[in-house]
Amino acid sequence: MTGRRLADLRTALAGLDPMPGELVREREEVPARFGVSARYAKWAGTPAPPPTGPGPAVLFERVGPSGRAVLIGLYGTRRRAAALLGTTPAELPHRLLAAVAAPVPPVRTRGGREPARTLLAPDLTALPVPVLTGEDAGPYLTLGAVLATDPDTGVRNLSVHRMCVQGPDRLSIWMVPGRDLEAAHLAARRRGANLPVAIHVGLGPAVLLSSCCPTSLVPAGVDELAVAGALGGAPVELTDCRTVAAECIAHAEYVIEGELVGDVAPENPRGPYATPEFLGYQGRAHPGLPTVRVTGITARDGAIFQTVSGPGHEQSVLLGFGMEAAVLARLRELDAPVRAVHCHTAGGGQLMVVLQWRSKRSPADDEAVRKAAESVLEEFRMAKLAVSVDEDVDVESDADLWWAMTTRLQADRDVAVLPDRLGFPLDPTQSPAYSPTVSADGRTAKAHFDCTVPYALRDRFHRPRFTEP
Known part of the structure; x- marks a missing residue:
């Protein structure tokens, strides 16, 4: 695949279609609540509870009640994850190191190249956001990549965070303390302002993998989008959000626009659990988390909502490659x-x-x-x-x-x-x-x-x- 194609999730999917056993298309309608997770569970892989094993990417073409498509399992094997970037599991950490050493900055879209997008109402309940288990706090964005710019430093950050739908236009967000997004949020609060954010669902492999890299590999001051550009072989293309003063990635399937505000809300006011975590256990709900006020949602025609199963192989694959590159870099030093x-x-x-x-x-x-x-x-x-x-x-x-x-x-x-x-x-x-x-x-x-x-x-x-x- 060329760098241009690697920027696009659906083109990566099309590359899997001719490969036997790599992509399953489920045409029967399934519910967003439990349906996606239950159907995919047999392929989720360790550390999900057995019996499971590595399997294909699964595209549920009609997920109720909206009838929109949901993708899960794209990175469900290390071999497939690396192949999406035209490489092997052994070589991918070295490719990441090379991308960090020679980043390719993002560019603005040029006329006629930006995919058509439709502005939707700021209503998260209209999206096919899955609920994984009966103990979950609610529907979760498990693969939402948040793009924001620190108002003090002017540096962009792209990172994946756990976000729970708390209402039609409200998300709670767990930012691991000390990460760049939290620093940008705190900088905005010191100014008495909200932090504009663009939450992307459905990104190309190079962009998503770069967003999952640890800070020891991509330290503060290095733009993850520039790393993604080098990894994918072409600059990531940016455009403007419609409802907030922020940039977004032009080829994302969905962009949820909004502001990180000063309000704090319990992650699950009804019980002790949040959603399954990547180590294989039910995550504990936080008593108070920052919230995102959603101001608008844009979607490509036929948009695909991408998700992962918390206790599963896929999330561990995404986290593992960046960690491998960071350890390699340190041992080389x-x-x-x-x-x-x-x-x-x-x-x-x-x-x-x-x-x-x-x-x-x-x-x-x-x-x-x-x-x-x-x-x-x-x-x-x-x-x-x-x-x-x-x-x-x-x-x-x-x-x-x-x-x-x-x-x-x-x-x-x-x-x-x-x-x-x-x-x-x-x-x-x-x-x-x-x-x-x-x-x-x-x-x-x-x-x-x-x-x-x-x-x-x-x-x-x-x-x-x-x-x-």
């Missing part, structure tokens, strides 16, 4: 002999990091590998488990990873524990209620499993190579 990084979806693409090392050249490499792996656990808050393997282990194969764990590790010498480190509270073990060695919620013991062969014993671990006749 340390001149560590890293060959590849794989952030396993079982850890939500964040908590479990598989590190593949180049062949050891001396006894000193035994200690170098251990120190470098432990530095990843120390420097990346989300990383909880690091697994080190050699070049002959396929990091994309669970069977090969478990084989290495079984035959290349002795627990009393090859497992290092780093107690009471800063972690991530959505993991329910990271709490004093679970372990007295943890000093506060969101802290955790971390571990490195060194499944690399000791340099002195490398000849004893020689794997057979089959020869073609």
Whole structure:
């Protein structure tokens, strides 16, 4: 696909149509409440509850009551996610690093190139926003990418956040503390103003993947849209919102325009839960969250509403590639002999990091590998488990990873524990209620499993190579 095509979700979908088993089109009408999630559950993949497994992207062509289309599962396998960008899972983190190093700034649309858009009423209830479970606070935008400009710095930020429909023109939004969107919101509040935002649903692969990258990879001051332009091979095209003084991405399927206001509302006034989270557990509702007042909605003709299932493979794939690139960059700075990084979806693409090392050249490499792996656990808050393997282990194969764990590790010498480190509270073990060695919620013991062969014993671990006749 060319960069021009990568900017567009529906063209990416069209590229899947001729590939057997990659895209399923469901023509039977299903309800937005539970219907989309229940039909897709068999393909959701770990950490959704079993039985599940990797599957196709699914386009529900008629989701009631509006009869609009809903897409789920587009990034449901690492191979398909990478293929949408014309690459492989092993190469994609390197492509991200190259895009961050040489960003391509976005451009304004030129006459005649902007897709036709219809201005809809500011009524979220008219959209096919799914409800995943009976415990959810309500319909959720699980893949809404918020574009806003910090009024102090003038820097754009594009990032995905959990947003619950609280009324026809009202969304609650959970912004992880310390992220760029929260900083822009607070800057606007200090000025006594609301923050104009454009919430995009249905974006091209390069743009969406760039929006999911961690700040350690795309730091403050770097425009995610410029990273997306480099990743996709062409500048992202911007246009003006219709009802607020903000920019939006011209090729988005839907743009929900509005303002982040000063009002705070409970995420779920009726119960304790929000919606399923990417680590596989029901998320807890926040007692008070900032809100977005919706001022208008624009949609392309035949717009597709894109979503993800919270406890599923897809969200972990999206988070994992950016994390891999960030870890690779840090290990390169340390001149560590890293060959590849794989952030396993079982850890939500964040908590479990598989590190593949180049062949050891001396006894000193035994200690170098251990120190470098432990530095990843120390420097990346989300990383909880690091697994080190050699070049002959396929990091994309669970069977090969478990084989290495079984035959290349002795627990009393090859497992290092780093107690009471800063972690991530959505993991329910990271709490004093679970372990007295943890000093506060969101802290955790971390571990490195060194499944690399000791340099002195490398000849004893020689794997057979089959020869073609």
